[in-house]
Amino acid sequence: MCCPGCAAVARAIVEGGLEDYYRYRTVTPTGQRERVPDILSELTLYDREEVQRSFVSGTGEQREAALILEGIVCAACAWLSERHVKELPGVVDFSVNYTTHRARLSWDETRIKLSDVLMAISAIGYRAHPFDPSRQEGVYRQERARMLKQLAVAGLGMMQVMMVAVGLYAGDYGGMSPETRSLLRWISFAFATPVVFYAARTFFSAAWRDLKRRALGMDVPVALAVATAYGASTWATLIGTGEVYFDSVTMFVFFLLVGRFLEMLARHRAGQTVEALVHLKPTMARRLDRDGETAVVASELIVGDSVRVRPGEVIPADGLVTEGTSSVNESLLTGEYLPCRRVVGDVVVGGSINVESPLTVRVAAVGADSVLSAVIQLLDRALAEKPRLAIVADRVAGWFVGGLLLMAIGVYAFWSWYDPARAFWVTLSVLVVTCPCALSLAMPVALTAATGTLSRLGLLATRGHVLEALSRTTDIVFDKTGTLTYGRPELVGVAVAEGEDIERCLCWAAALEQDSEHPVAQAFRVYIDTPLPATALFAEPGSGITGQVEGRQLRIGRPDWVARTDMMAEPRSFGVGAAEDGVVWLADETRVLAEFRLRDRLRPGVSQAIEALRVLGLRVHMLSGDTQAAVTDVAQRVGVNEAIGGLAPADKLAALRHLQAAGATVAMVGDGVNDAPVLAGADVSVALASGAQLAHASADMVLLSDRLLRLPQAVVVSRRCLRIVKQNLTWAVGYNLMAVPLAASGWLTPWMAAIGMSASSLVVVMNALRLRDLPETDGKGREAAV
């Protein structure tokens, strides 16, 4: 077992008699589970009426909620959670959708609380949080149902028309009576009509939209081909001459719909996963009234309210500290990874986290006036100015349609002079055989396959242009804190005074820091499993901790606070520490015992990832809100050339614009609130899943793991994808160039057109499927990214 959390999970599963989970499990979940007590407090939030309003239907005894389950990695997970929850007294129904990781829960409010159910789910190792299904989910379902119905109509229509077409082709050779031929044609017409008017509706409306905007997109040639082929075949059926192309029309519509459907599935899956990252969790605040504390939702606070913020809680609004001394972690807002000290009279920013001791804050700004809002406004502006990319296929389509129409006119003119009776039919065969099918399938199929590959790598694309932008990227910009680093300090060196033992000093330090919420404490906790008992612990916020360990009065903290004037020798510094290292001293009553150097820890594989990006020909930059010294140091360690520190969100955006003005296509990787505007302004952006929600919302892609090595792989995939799209387009155009002379010379019969069309489409699809292979990875080829 890796942690107590996992041990508790295993116990809950076995006690519930659900060991079969282990038998059916096909993927081992990763990551440490949170200790259950840690999350209980936040779960009870969901029991409050005002919070439930947004996601619960039914307010009486019977209630229903939609949940997102996190940590579902295989079907056994879905089954396990379903069984486990259904057994709870008071749960009426609980069904898990394994595809979307959504669950519907209905329960009896008088017998069980929502938080109890959520608690039970976390006891077996999954995280569940409510979400509001009315937003995206409903739209997805409708779109999916509509496309499935269209597919069914197109597919069945196609098969029936084909069946009749075989008879027609046979009749062309063996001869058949005109009545029979007419009957067969009418039957094909009957089947093709709903296919054109119902299944192909979306193509027509999209083409119409294109024409209104005076642009020639992919849908225009599609709509044109379907309309002319269907119209002419209907005409031929009516007057009993010429050729019918109903089989080509229906096949064409069906193929295209399949392509679009696959594309839609990939898009939905990405959208759903991203939605899962956006919790509905309201920020709660403890408002101080005359009769004590009342818990309220943060949005209800008004200027002048006093709120109490306990250690580890999020500060609900911008305000002034009126009571207490503590330090505040603003890393998501500013990128500075060490907490800053805040005393009475200081300003604190909503969204930052109180670290050490309770504070009372008088609210000074809420809603639109707060710092967070200013960042959001900046974000909206950046989004509005987002660089728009032209899609390759659409450009090709424009040329294609233009050329096709010119050619059709030329062919018609020639045949009008040569053999007027056949002019129309030959021209029609030209239009049918130059099927834009391969052309319009080229892009979506390749994009779908590449997006699927990216999500297997743990990168979720949320917007369509990602692949193209990524393949053209010239510069990549990283944020430092939380992106290249974990944003938490780690012990990198210890120096001790004469006659002291390093191990013992570490033990003492860990003993002093054992109850602290400060990030520095985490650094020591890693080293010592069972801390020594410490008494009389007292924390001086922003400075350090005093306490008694093994009968000695010890102090640990900032050097200037630890080293009192009456002290003796200072420890020999162990060589030269980097400028950005945090330094912590440990002292007893008489002298300084040890010096600890702390450093923000790098994520694994950062140097390799940056090296790989450079090999791919990208320039790597770093923009951060942290101090220049810290930024320069990290830049040197990972091999970034251009690193600028001390930037506010607006400065970051300006730096990015500067790059773009010089003609660069910029990719941005970040995680914090302060990165959100920059993410939105970049040509393509990646947010880390562990980061702030605002960053997710403004990014084009979300990286689910902390493996930055995925980025160069993604660049490789995107370039390969663009290459394959170009191959496909070349093939489609080439095929058409080959087929047109045949058609123009009047040699082509409908069955040849049908075969040529399906063959060319198949080639395109097969070629795109090559994108499903993962690029070279760090020795772990086909692993599922969780």
Next chain:
Amino acid sequence: MTILYLLLPLAVFLAILAIVAFIWTVKSGQYDDMDGPPQRMLMDDDDPRLPGNGVRRAKRRP
């Protein structure tokens, strides 16, 4: 070839039936979860050790 006059309308009728049936399956949500059910049928729901299945025997089945 008169038989065609019977067979073809029959084919049309059957195709319409198939489409109606398919649309009904879409509407009743049978395509909402395409990955769960095929796996779920492999799980033993009748294992007596499961909660709610009455007898909790400590005996392990092979």
